[in-house]
Amino acid sequence: MNELLKKELIQLCKKEGKSSLIPALQMVQRDLGYLSKESIQFVAETLNMPVSEIYGVATFYNQFRLNPVGKHVIKVCRGTACHVKGSGQLLSLIENELGLKVGETTRDKIFSLEAVACLGACSIAPVIMIDDKFFGHLAAEDIPKVLNQYR
Ligand code: FES
Incomplete structure (x- = not known):
């Protein structure tokens, strides 16, 4: 400090x-x-x-973190609209692609992964957010491309 x-x-x-x-x-x-x-x-x-x-x-309060986060924070929406449109699969893909689980940070400290409630963008479900940018209408095949923008 x-x-x-x-x-x-x-x-x-x-x-x-x-x-x-x-x-x-x-x-x-x-x-x-x-x-x-x-x-x-x-x-x-x-x-x-x-x-x-x-x-x-x-x-x-889950707004607070007790561990340092990576350079980029990925938030996967697990709200109802996103769940119905396959956010669970997106989450698994991101976990596999980056080799981490929700709440963890990659060893190179580039990414942290969080699962969150509704991101307030249900009309473009399923949605993830990386830092302050939304990615909506995501399909499984979009995930590597989206992540590569931050690697
Ligand atoms: S449920 Fe995902 S943005 Fe609302």
Whole structure:
């Protein structure tokens, strides 16, 4: 954690007290990409809360990550519309193509894979998202081509 992030966290926590916990964790994740042990410890000390309580909140909300992610984050939608249109098969293909499971990062740290609820783009189901770009109406044969754009 850099000094600027620490300073911003202290300001936020002083201003909002314990209700700043989630915004503080969001701030850390925006900056670091995940919640490091050091950052959780720092937030706990700043808010005068037990570390276990911070972990409890961080693991309850699936927006938070406790491990560093790869350069590109792939989100496979597992919502109903995408499920009906074969997102399970797409997920398996991506896992096989990259040699990883949901929640993991490739050894070269290029890709992380997540399965998420509706991405809000049901009309183009099945959908995956890589970083902030949507790929819709995907067929199995599209997967290698899509992934190759990021390799
Ligand atoms: S169910 Fe996949 S985008 Fe809505």
